[in-house]
Amino acid sequence: MEQIHDTFAIEIAEYDEWQHRSRKNNFFELAYILDGKGFHSVNYVDYPYKENGIFLLPTAKCHQYIIKETTTFLFVRFTGNYFASNTNNQVDYSCWFNRLNFIMGNHNHLSGELIEDDDDKKQLKRLLDVILYEYSRKDICSSFIIQNTLVSVLAVICRNIQQRNWDGRTFNDEKFVDLLNFISFNILDAEKLSVKYLSQKFHISETYFSEYFKRNASERFQDYVLKSKLRIAQSRAKFSDTPIQEIALELGFTDSSHLNRIMKNHFGKGMREIRKEMQG
Structure with missing residues (x-):
């Protein structure tokens, strides 16, 4: 896995057969399907995936992919360090640690795509395409752009999960x-x-x-x-x-x-x- 920044990491990997990933002391990874077909499996419940699918991959081994056609993944790994304060004149992301915990605590962790809302799915794909582009470009600004884009990625995920949580529940105030x-x-x-x-x-x-x-x-x-x-x-x-x-x-x-x-x-x-x- 290539470290683009000392507080987060991304990787592009091609698999013919799924391999459990070593991800010590991290919350989860986003798995963005660049191409290929198969199933996202959680506790033996399978959900089909294809190109442009977006999934959450926690550390737990109950999550895996059943690969039917050679699949290329873009993995975006989130760690606690990503949200710690820094001294490099960059944005202080400490408050986003709350959102990481919100995702962990409120996502259902079942098989299936991370985002259900079509508009949010399109928005998240655009953001992940920015990350993919900057990952390939690797110039002096790429790390900063990726880091800032990840802030927006988490905001979209949180919004979608919160909307799902409120489904069917109404408040007058x-x-x-x-x-x-x-x-x-x-x-x-x-x-x-x-x-x-x-x-x-x-x-x-x-x-x-x-x-x-x-x-x-x-x-x-x-x-x-x-x-x-x-x-x-x-x-x-x-x-x-x-x-x-x-x-x-x-x-x-x-x-x-x-x-x-x-x-x-x-x-x-x-x-x-x-x-x-x-x-x-």
Whole structure:
């Protein structure tokens, strides 16, 4: 795999037969089908793929491709380092770490294409074509262009997943939808998830905020945030090889024991049990 930047990597690979990929300590890869045919398989459920298909490939071995015609993939790998602050006078992407976790926690991880909305699919293809072009060009600006394009790639994916999550669910208050989106995309930022900050940002009385949230969501604000974090933790236990202690700290828990205890209270299973069941 060629490192285009020390915080992300892309690769073009041609396979006649699928090979499980070594992707230590990363969240997932996007797999963009440049040509070829076959099936995307998750837990023995197969979905056909063809040219221009876009799929999510987590670390877990339950995801694979059944190749019927020689297939060329463009892989875009995301790691935690990609979203860390940097000192190279480039954009600070630390806030996008939240979106990476949002994707992990809210995507269904079933077989099939990552994007269902036709317009979003076209938009994502255009962005991936930019990455492919810059990957081939490899000039002094290519790394910067790819890095910035990846920001847009994640935004399109998040938008599509959020739209899927809201399908069939309606809210009378548009401001409340904006509030939920803000919480989802800032789930790791304790300051931005404080009642004081949210009340000021969305022009809601701080003393009325808890009542406002419960009236619209039918659950307490604290419970909603906790369940969102646990959903991310559960997904990362299943579909990544990130150490559990690291997941716990990133999501704001005291340590892995604290996270395990709360996870068991809500799901009846701890993180290690969840990971063992999924990855063997």
